[in-house]
Amino acid sequence: MSARTPYVIKGETGDWELVMGLEVHAQVSSNAKLFSGAATAFGADPNCNVSLVDAAMPGMLPVINKFCVEQAIRTGLGLKAQINTYSRFDRKNYFYPDLPQGYQISQFAHPIVGEGEIDVDVEPAHGGDAYSFPCRIERLHLEQDAGKSIHDMDPNSTYVDLNRSGVALMEIVSMPDVRSPAEAAAYVKKLRAIVIALGTCDGDMEKGNLRADVNVSVCRPGQYEKFRETGDFNHLGTRCELKNMNSFRFIQQAIEYEARRQIEILEDGGKIDQETRLFDPVKVETRSMRSKEDAHDYRYFPDPDLLPLEVEQAWIEEIRASLPELPDEKRARFEADYSLSRYDAGVLSADAEKADFFEEVAKGRDPKLAANWVTQELFGYLNKQDIDLADSPVSAASLGGLIELIANDTISGKIAKDVFARMIEGEGEAAEIVEKHGLKQVTDTGAIEAVVDEIIAANPEQVAQVKEKPKTMGWFVGQVMKASGGKANPKAVNDILKAKLGL
């Protein structure tokens, strides 16, 4: 693990740094909506998962879904955050056709979850060393999602699908602790890993079930430290909010573009207008959505249809007791129990499915070897082919079988890669493939000696040369391996060659 170094952007007039806070909207995993009994299943026909409450029919009233509250508390506990036994729902008033009530029920003044903190593991994109940093969470609150306006079905009309209307969202707001595009992506990745591990959000970003708004500002080196000392935002630049990003790549691209845009304006003597901006992934740029002047006056006030939400401490403790192992705890265990590096432990613990896979491979076997094969060979292959771990052609048990053959010197690591490729092709278990193709490593020193003798006899010039330059022994190793079809045990080959050549 290396230290966190400032992410610096070189400008015409000097260096700049980035300051960001994120708002992540995570759809609560729940079969029913936040205030109605309607289903939340994705992909239903338009306007089929809509209750009278979701459509805001006259006289309809919201009733809180206890399970959604439980999920929010569970998430808060996963964020090591304060759970507020008293919270309250407010109405955020604005008109839009996909907002049937004319207001969104949200938690403005009193959120259910207060301050927390998570450790974020960063793997810089441009080859820097991996590191981790603490990111403070400001709050988490529950709110309703709106419906969906569909503008492209008809040139003159907008269609509205209310299936999402009233679905429960958790808005998770970070403090301005994020300092680079990679950190922003890593923060969202970490949050995603936590909510998936908790089972409180499925983390499906493609479906928009987890999406991020990023507040981006730039400042000169040193200013951020002054802000942290004083809490005075005047030390920081004016921020712009980049809305609704649902991929790690987009988040980084949008921030990189936005930082450049702001720096250019400032270096030209301009000032940043506080505004909301949208990222266009095709043009790779952000564009203004609405300025602060256009901002709605949401006229927040406590929703008189709902009582304040008061939860018992005993219930919170019950939920705490039922929490699964979280990514950070898992990473610590992997470091301790399997002697993995923090980085490998981080990669393997980030997602429960990967972690379970790894643990099955590593069980009773060499954990470092297992970690290397899982992260490098298997994940490398799956990533390249864009295959989900669940659909891996090589099971954990099969990969474990291969690792056993390496560990007991039946095959070399090099041969193992060949065997692995054949396993992917569906040739069967490692042991069968080794048997079938005669790939067993030759450890019989007699057989290797015979080959070595043959090669020494046939190449007197090289023998003379190797006495002068011992480094050329590699050529002999290559010849022996070639003659053995790669099956000779490399260590044995080395030892015998050294002895015979008198090195």
Place this chain on the structure above:
Amino acid sequence: MTELTKLTLAAALDGLKAKEFSSREITQQFVDAIEGARTLNAYVVETPEKALAMADASDAKLAKGEGGKLEGAPLGIKDLYCTKGVRTTACSSILGEFTPTYESTVTQNLWDEGAVMLGKLNMDEFAMGSSNETSRFGPVVNPWRRKGDNRDLTPGGSSGGSAAAVAGDLCLAATASDTGGSIRQPAAFTGTVGIKPTYGRASRYGMVAFASSLDQAGPISKTVEDSAILLEAMCSHDMKDSTSLNVETPDWRSDVSKGVKGMRIGIPKEYRMDGMSAEIDKLWEQGIEWLKVAGAEIVDISLPHTKYALPAYYIVAPAEASSNLARYDGMRYGARVDGDNLTATYEGTRAGGFGAEVQRRLMIGTYVLSSGYYDAYYLRAQKVRTKILNDFVDAFDSCDAILTPTCPSPAFAFGEKSGDPVEMYLNDVFTVTANLAGLPGISVPAGLSDSGLPLGLQVIGKALDEAACFRVGGELERAAGFVAKADKWW
């Protein structure tokens, strides 16, 4: 043929049970009476076929000696209650021909007890008004007229249709609703009884919302006992309304005859307002005297924040309304006025669909919730509300119920107050406090004004102590012996 329409609800239920007449007979008489009383404009939807079908079903049950507590009793329903398959518009143009596919909890409770629906009753648009003049269907006319004067009078509001229908024998009793006095003031104006129960007693599910934290269902009826019968049937704990109270509904009917011996009755000095007419003052004194004679102890009490109640009410109620009525945007149901773009459609729909008074309150409500004004208006009004509640809590240390006039004046003629909204709002001065504090309040007719119009006295009880309202209300009713009816001129 006996005029069954003149019966009280209690007497009609007895007659039905004793098979002295059938539900069809009494229902048919009401159907005919309603048809003959269209001048009053009490009903905005008449449902005679439905009524007779329900009556027949009730008769079948009654024949077998079965049936609920209201079996076969024809009732009128305020147009605020969503009724499945029957147009419900809260008397606003913006709801167009909206016909719910669902039933409000309160009306469902009535049908479950065997009640018969005669139709939907006129009201002020979205219950915003004290004279029924804001209804899309025009005002309801009070069956009562001043002595020697043929001018039409208001039945009060917003439940003007409910009050006029009960006073004019167009139903045995009616549902109503009360946000700032909308049950009690029309009851006082029409010589009928009306009670607003404790906030949370009756479910608001399926009631078109005006101000969620103040709205409460209740009955208007001919007698205190009838109100007890109907209120018992209306109330229930409802999981579909988060503010519904999980409490048992007591047997209020038996409280009506219990008397007030030993009860301490509070008389708030702040309700003696400057400019209050002498006849109202006299009526109040009379009420105090009756209760004293009946064995109650009269206690002077103080509700010091009373003068802030009306301003606080006219901030809180419009604020909630401005948000509650945002859903009427012409997008999913009701009337829509199409414009060239979304904003124009919103503006056209809402400007065309809401009447002037509703628009006024939506603008007030939007204003008081706006950034920069919220603290000065809405937040401060909520603090006043807490003070008013505390006033009552303190006062109830020394008394069991509070006696006040229901309204500062008897019924007035159309146009007399509609020119000045503030003068109209003053109608609610004695009634809004109970809404702000969530307390039960009943209005009982206690006498006639010099001009021959009914006047009401109000009894405010502790939270969940409707029983006290019924005990005191019952005593006032007996003492007053109020039997006057409007002469049938329609």
